[in-house]
Amino acid sequence: MEFFLHILISGIATGAIYSLIAVGYSITFTTMRVLNFALGMWVMIGGMLTLTLNVMLGFNLLITLPVLVAVMAILGVVGERVSIYPFFRAGSDVWIMSTLAVGFLFINSAQLIWGHNPLPVPSFFGDGIIMFGPFAIFPQQILVIATAFVIFSLLYLFYYRTLLGKAFRAIAYSSEVTSLMGINTRMICILSYVMTSVLAGVAGFIIVPITFAEPQMGTVLGLKAFAVAIVAGLSAPRGILFCGLAYGALEALASGYFYTGVRDILGFSLMILVLILRPEGLFGKPTGERA
Amino acid sequence: MLSVEALRVAYGSLEVIKDVSFEVGEGEIVTILGSNGAGKTTTLRSIAGLHRALSGRVAFEGEDIAAWSPARIARRGLRMVPEGRQLFPDHTVLENLELGAYSRYRAGEARSVKTDMDDLLDLFPRIRERLHEKAGLLSGGEQQMVAISRALISRPKLLIMDEPSLGLAPILIRSIFEAFVKLRGNGLTLLLVEQMAHLALQICDRAYVLESGVVKVSGSPKELLANSQVLEAYLGKVVEA
Numbered sequence: 001m002e003f004f005l006h007i008l009i010s011g012i013a014t015g016a017i018y019s020l021i022a023v024g025y026s027i028t029f030t031t032m033r034v035l036n037f038a039l040g041m042w043v044m045i046g047g048m049l050t051l052t053l054n055v056m057l058g059f060n061l062l063i064t065l066p067v068l069v070a071v072m073a074i075l076g077v078v079g080e081r082v083s084i085y086p087f088f089r090a091g092s093d094v095w096i097m098s099t100l101a102v103g104f105l106f107i108n109s110a111q112l113i114w115g116h117n118p119l120p121v122p123s124f125f126g127d128g129i130i131m132f133g134p135f136a137i138f139p140q141q142i143l144v145i146a147t148a149f150v151i152f153s154l155l156y157l158f159y160y161r162t163l164l165g166k167a168f169r170a171i172a173y174s175s176e177v178t179s180l181m182g183i184n185t186r187m188i189c190i191l192s193y194v195m196t197s198v199l200a201g202v203a204g205f206i207i208v209p210i211t212f213a214e215p216q217m218g219t220v221l222g223l224k225a226f227a228v229a230i231v232a233g234l235s236a237p238r239g240i241l242f243c244g245l246a247y248g249a250l251e252a253l254a255s256g257y258f259y260t261g262v263r264d265i266l267g268f269s270l271m272i273l274v275l276i277l278r279p280e281g282l283f284g285k286p287t288g289e290r291a
Numbered sequence: 292m293l294s295v296e297a298l299r300v301a302y303g304s305l306e307v308i309k310d311v312s313f314e315v316g317e318g319e320i321v322t323i324l325g326s327n328g329a330g331k332t333t334t335l336r337s338i339a340g341l342h343r344a345l346s347g348r349v350a351f352e353g354e355d356i357a358a359w360s361p362a363r364i365a366r367r368g369l370r371m372v373p374e375g376r377q378l379f380p381d382h383t384v385l386e387n388l389e390l391g392a393y394s395r396y397r398a399g400e401a402r403s404v405k406t407d408m409d410d411l412l413d414l415f416p417r418i419r420e421r422l423h424e425k426a427g428l429l430s431g432g433e434q435q436m437v438a439i440s441r442a443l444i445s446r447p448k449l450l451i452m453d454e455p456s457l458g459l460a461p462i463l464i465r466s467i468f469e470a471f472v473k474l475r476g477n478g479l480t481l482l483l484v485e486q487m488a489h490l491a492l493q494i495c496d497r498a499y500v501l502e503s504g505v506v507k508v509s510g511s512p513k514e515l516l517a518n519s520q521v522l523e524a525y526l527g528k529v530v531e532a
Binding site: 181184 | 340341362363365370373379380389391393396445
């Protein structure tokens, strides 16, 4: 039982990471029907910035985080301009390749700047283990899970309680009708891309003590998060949180009780199965043609 | 207030609007009539900036808006209610109205938006009770009232309506047309595209008849009805059934 709970908790922590990244896919899909396929690499940049600012330059976390957010936002504006806008405007699907190209650019630059070796970043609250009765949990894992819940709650409030968030949802229905409201839809598309970039950066920030900082730290995470987003449904943020956590837990249990190799087979088989049975995702609403 | 000169619009290589010119004066209700496929909706879409014209001039209060984005045109005070209402179905009625007032909220006019909203809900009391329901669940008539309110909440100078009667029960159509007359009395200018010619001719000051992308006849309702053969040639039977 202790073994089970231990694996479950660390699985849920991993799942929280998947959800955090996966919701990034959903935000730009909502506004533009476009995905940043390289989101995992953006997560890596967040991790590397944390390494640089926190470990190498010695800034504390309260300075590191805002600087990281600012850098990610700027990268987001530039990334949207070069890898989405030219193709989105022309109605072409080339963004599938161009977003990936940006990702590989990130990986190669990271290898040049930071080298190939995994570098440790200390946990934010030390490496002590917190005991909850019989089972142990790392503070960083609690932080990751808590962050996921906070960010998903904020996102919900944003979508349903702020005028800007309501405009995001309106564009999901029809960009044309939204523009008839006098709303600058182009601005909202840029903003949505910047939001995903910043979210990815923040995800990199909180997970880097767990994963170590290295140029490939986000690649597989990004792919698994993509599977989560597809399984849950790209238009269903709450479903993404649930599926991310469940997926992390399932994966951890499978590799804990069977063997590690099962882990990745499981996730991607699930994704293909869902795509066949319910292409809109478990929590997604079937979408017709967009007006 | 609005002046369209020698408008030409194409979808791909298909020229839908070949030569359309008309005027809408301040405080007028002007109607564009025509059968299906005459180019009425396309004309409105290019005025609102949703479809770029090949050539021609669209002047709104003296400014050439032909190259403007739809959002800029809307903020300038020219609002279109699209065909089929096009409410945001998963947003509540209130949220739809808030989105209509988006630029006013951004300009810090939240308080006056509130009073305007009250006035609108007095004009259409039926939607007051349904403010917190999803707009997609409303009846066609209620949706049309929300769609009109969503445009009016921005305090437009010119309201453009594409087929406001489409799919509505006759009694609702009548009350919506009565609302138009009331709104004109409050200083609003209206441009109306309508298939129900007899209704439109009852309330409008002037009408233009469009066929195959060309304005064929124009004049006051009296002039047009006096020459009813011409009208019927383009529209079929116009006289109220």
